[in-house]
Amino acid sequence: MLYDVLIVGGGPAGLGAAINAAKAGASVLLLDENHLLGGQLFKQIHKFFGSQDHYAGWRGIDIGQKLLREAAEAGVKIKLNSRVVGCLEDGLISVYEEQTGKLIGYKSKKVILAVGAKENAVSFPGWTLPGVMTAGAAQTFANVHGVLPGKKILVIGSGNVGLIVSYQLTQAGADIVAIVDALPGISGYGVHASKVSRLGIPFYLKHTISRASGEDRVQSAEIVQIDKSFDPIPGTEKQFKVDTVLLAVGLSPKVELATMLGCDFHYEPRLGGHTILHDKNMETSVKGVYVCGDLAGVEEASTALEEGRLAGVAAAESLGYLEPSQALRLKKDIWKNLNELRKGTFGEARRDAKEHLLTMLKEVGSGRVV
Amino acid sequence: MFHDVGSKGYISLEELKAKEDYPTVERLEKGPIAIIECLQDIPCNPCQDACPVGAIKFSQQDITGIPLLDQEACLGCKKCISSCPGQAIFVVDYSFSEELGTLTFPYEYLPLPQEGAELPGVSREGKEVCPVTVVKVEQRPNLNKTALVTIAVPKEYLEIVRFIKYRRDGVSNE
Numbered sequence: 001m002l003y004d005v006l007i008v009g010g011g012p013a014g015l016g017a018a019i020n021a022a023k024a025g026a027s028v029l030l031l032d033e034n035h036l037l038g039g040q041l042f043k044q045i046h047k048f049f050g051s052q053d054h055y056a057g058w059r060g061i062d063i064g065q066k067l068l069r070e071a072a073e074a075g076v077k078i079k080l081n082s083r084v085v086g087c088l089e090d091g092l093i094s095v096y097e098e099q100t101g102k103l104i105g106y107k108s109k110k111v112i113l114a115v116g117a118k119e120n121a122v123s124f125p126g127w128t129l130p131g132v133m134t135a136g137a138a139q140t141f142a143n144v145h146g147v148l149p150g151k152k153i154l155v156i157g158s159g160n161v162g163l164i165v166s167y168q169l170t171q172a173g174a175d176i177v178a179i180v181d182a183l184p185g186i187s188g189y190g191v192h193a194s195k196v197s198r199l200g201i202p203f204y205l206k207h208t209i210s211r212a213s214g215e216d217r218v219q220s221a222e223i224v225q226i227d228k229s230f231d232p233i234p235g236t237e238k239q240f241k242v243d244t245v246l247l248a249v250g251l252s253p254k255v256e257l258a259t260m261l262g263c264d265f266h267y268e269p270r271l272g273g274h275t276i277l278h279d280k281n282m283e284t285s286v287k288g289v290y291v292c293g294d295l296a297g298v299e300e301a302s303t304a305l306e307e308g309r310l311a312g313v314a315a316a317e318s319l320g321y322l323e324p325s326q327a328l329r330l331k332k333d334i335w336k337n338l339n340e341l342r343k344g345t346f347g348e349a350r351r352d353a354k355e356h357l358l359t360m361l362k363e364v365g366s367g368r369v370v
Numbered sequence: 371m372f373h374d375v376g377s378k379g380y381i382s383l384e385e386l387k388a389k390e391d392y393p394t395v396e397r398l399e400k401g402p403i404a405i406i407e408c409l410q411d412i413p414c415n416p417c418q419d420a421c422p423v424g425a426i427k428f429s430q431q432d433i434t435g436i437p438l439l440d441q442e443a444c445l446g447c448k449k450c451i452s453s454c455p456g457q458a459i460f461v462v463d464y465s466f467s468e469e470l471g472t473l474t475f476p477y478e479y480l481p482l483p484q485e486g487a488e489l490p491g492v493s494r495e496g497k498e499v500c501p502v503t504v505v506k507v508e509q510r511p512n513l514n515k516t517a518l519v520t521i522a523v524p525k526e527y528l529e530i531v532r533f534i535k536y537r538r539d540g541v542s543n544e
Contacts, residue, residue, distance in 0.1 A: 047455035047514070049414040051433045057416040057453055057514065171479060190375030190410045191456025197380040198533040200496030205377070343434040344411035 003029040003077070005315050006093060006108035008084050008257060011039020012301045013293025014114035015067040016308025017315070020330070021112075022074035024316035029106065030076050031095060033083035037071075038064040039116060040136070041301060043143040045171075046164055049189075053337050054302045067305075087111075087260040091288075110288050110315040113258050114308055117251035117272055117294035122156065125211040131218030135165040135248035142172045150244025154221045155179045156209050162248030163192035170199055177240050180204045180223050182230060189346065210237060212245050221245050251298045258295065262286050266360050270353035271297030277361040280335070281314035282307055287365035290315055297357065299350055303341050310334045380494040381407050383529060391438040402446025402463040402472075406437050407494075408456060420453035451476050452516040462528055471528040472505060477519040482507050483534060491523055491531035498535060500527050 005021045007014045010032035022028040036042065044060020055063050071078070081098040088094065092105045119134040126132070131150065135157070141149040153174050155166050158181035166176045179196065184206050186193045193203070210224040210232060225236035252273040255265055259276075264285040268275045276284055276291045283290050290311040293304035310331060317327035342351035374382040386392060386407060393403050406417070406426070415433040418426045425443035428435030450459045451474060461474040483489060483504045491502035506520035523531045 047516075049412060049455050051413070051415050052419060056414060057455055059514065185376045186379055189412055189456065190381070191408060191412075191454075191458045193375055193379040194381060194407070194494065195457055197378075197494060198492060198496050200492065200535075203379045340413055340433055343413050343432060346410070346412055347434075 001027075003027050003106070003108040004319050004321075005029070005110045005112060005312075006106055007031065007112045007114060008093070009039065009114035009116055009293070009295075010034075010037035010078070010080075011114060011116050011293060011304065012041055012063070012067070013116070013295070013304040013308035013311075014039070014112070015071055016305040017112045017114055017290070017292055017312035018076040018308075019067065019070045019074050020309045020312030021316045021321075022071070022076045022312075024313065024321040026110075026316045026319055026321050028074075028076045029108065030071070030078050031082045031084060031106075032078075032080055033098075035080055037068060037078065037080070039301075041067070043136075043139045044301060045143055045168060048302055049300075050302050050341060054306075054341060060301060063301075063305075084115075084257060087257055109319060110290065111261070112282075112290040112292065112308075112311045112315060113261075113276075113295055114291070114293045114304075114311075115254045115257060115295050116304075117253050117298050119247070120250045120252055121247050122209070122249050124209050126213055126218070126221075129212055129214055129218050130216065131214065131243055132212055132245045132247070135161050135246045138169060138244070138246050139165050142169060148172050148174055150174060150242070152177055152240075152242045153244040153246055154209070154223075154240050154242045155246045155248060157181060157246075157248030157250070158183075158186045158188055158193070158203060158205070159248060159250065160188035160192055161251075162246070163188040163196060165246065165248060166196050166201065167192065167199075170196075170201075174244075176201045177242055178202050178204055178223070180207045180209060182206065182208045182226060204238070207238075208232070209245065218243055218245055251294065253295045253298060255295065258284065258289070258291055261289050263289060263291070264361065266357060268297065268353050268357060270349045271299070271357070275357060277357055279361055279364055280358065281331075281364075282311035283314060283364045285361060285364065288318075297350065297354060300341065303338060303350075306334050306338045306341065310338075375409065378495070381409060383494075385409065389436075391441065393439075393441045397441045398462065398464045401465045402448075402461050403441060403444050404439055404446065404448075404450055405460045405462055406439055406450075406458065407460065408437055408454070408458040411436060412456075414455060416453040416455065417450045417459060420450045422447065422449060426450065448474055448518060451518055452513040457516070460532065464525060464528065466522060469524060470522045471525045472520050473502075473523050473528060473531060474506075474518050474520040475533060477507075477517045477534075478515065482509065482517055483519060489521075490535040491521060491527065492533045492535050493530050494532050496533070499531050500524055502531060502534065504534075 041064035
């Protein structure tokens with residue numbers, strides 16, 4: 001079957017895109033490599049920020065459940081355990097189906113990529129020892145599988161991911177011994193930092209991890225103070241007896257599929273690195289290919305959902321399922337929501353970077369045509 | 371812009387008290403009132419919608435403003451506490467007794483503390499301050515899994531204590 005819209009990735013962006021495209025009347029196939037939809041939403045057991053329009057006060061897991069219901073009601077066709085392994089020249093999307101072991105080719109009129117981002121790591125002596133993992137991995141262990149990944153944990157990175165995961169692991173019963181950051185200030189929200197401070201968890205700013213040690217797994221970790229050029233200051237080392245070291249040092253968009261399709265990209269550190277260029281409709285330099293969510297620049301789950309909705313509306317409009325005036329009304333609401341989420345000291349850099357990206361896209365269709 | 375919370379990890383009492391909406395001594399003595407410990411311009415406003423009397427206003431038109439409390443209008447009803455995704459709202463009541471006031475704070479750990487239990491009260495930076503007594507523990511569906519714990523605190527420590535010492539059974543720190 002030839003679908004109107006094929007969406008890769010069923011996190012908040014992909015779900016938002018699927019729901020809005022299907023609601024408009026398009027036939028939608030949503031592919032996800034995992035055994036569950038929702039992306040990171042079902043790991044987000046905390047309450048979200050924003051306003052009522054952004055599900056503020058809702059926990060991520062509950063937003064995920066609501067989106068799954070909406071996708072089912074809208075008639076979105078879902079295939080799980082299905083990994084897109086290639087995007088071929090003639091627009092064929094090849095999908096590896098885990099259960100059957102088969103490689104299946106799909107064609108669609110529009111493609112929306114919502115594959116998200118991957119976590120960054122830092123390397124140091126001992127970083128390959130069992131017990132060193134990313135914060136997202138620990139969050140998956142604890143919040144999806146109900147497994148506590150460690151009992152005494154050192155966290156590297158004071159962004160919102162590091163702060164939130166630290167808090168959640170204390171809820172699960174772990175002891176966070178310290179949160180370390182190379183920068184002189186805490187990167188995440190003050191309210192998240194305050195929650196872990198009340199638990200007595202110390203911050204070591206202008207510090208970095210210098211090694212993890214242990215026989216078969218992490219048994220201790222050493223941090224060291226760094227100077228203005230980020231060089232270690234000898235004699236400032238501190239040891240912690242820990243069984244786990246978590247790395248919460250940022251995310252990078254997963255641009256591989258988009259670049260396979262020929263979408264133009266740009267290096268934008270404020271959005272996580274290599275970022276796919278797109279217009280106000282989330283359409284890329286390749287006509288008919290849209291990006292949304294962390295792939296289009298690492299932000300929040302709430303912005304990912306809005307960008308997904310935008311891509312879904314735009315794809316449905318270009319297929320003729322929405323009148324331009326109808327589509328414009330929907331898009332205006334979404335743009336308003338996105339603008340609100342990018343306000344304030346924390347959002348400004350992302351907003352500026354996004355605006356810069358919009359100016360960099362020469363024109364939709366300037367790249368290869370699917 | 372990032373205040374002490376960005377360098378220390380917690381708000382200092384000085385900067386909190388410097389905020390224009392920090393209640394006067396007269397208002398504090400009258401009865402329960404919310405203390406909103408939110409100083410950063412993050413886009414977030416559920417507290418405004420949660421307040422039944424419209425006592426929470428924003429420093430700007432949009433949701434990025436800093437929440438400001440109208441101290442005369444605030445009833446101290448506690449509805450804003452669980453609405454705050456940042457767990458940054460507390461309710462203090464200096465009228466509880468001669469020597470003691472109460473602090474109500476959001477709590478998301480299990481097991482919940484028992485009413486009547488005596489526990490160490492801790493400060494914003496997690497330091498033990500003084501023993502406190504749990505006087506009330508509220509958990510119901512509309513709190514969306516954030517319990518409200520009310521503790522009795524000697525009045526001289528009521529602006530310092532913000533939490534109870536976090537400890538649990540089953541997981542050893544050693």
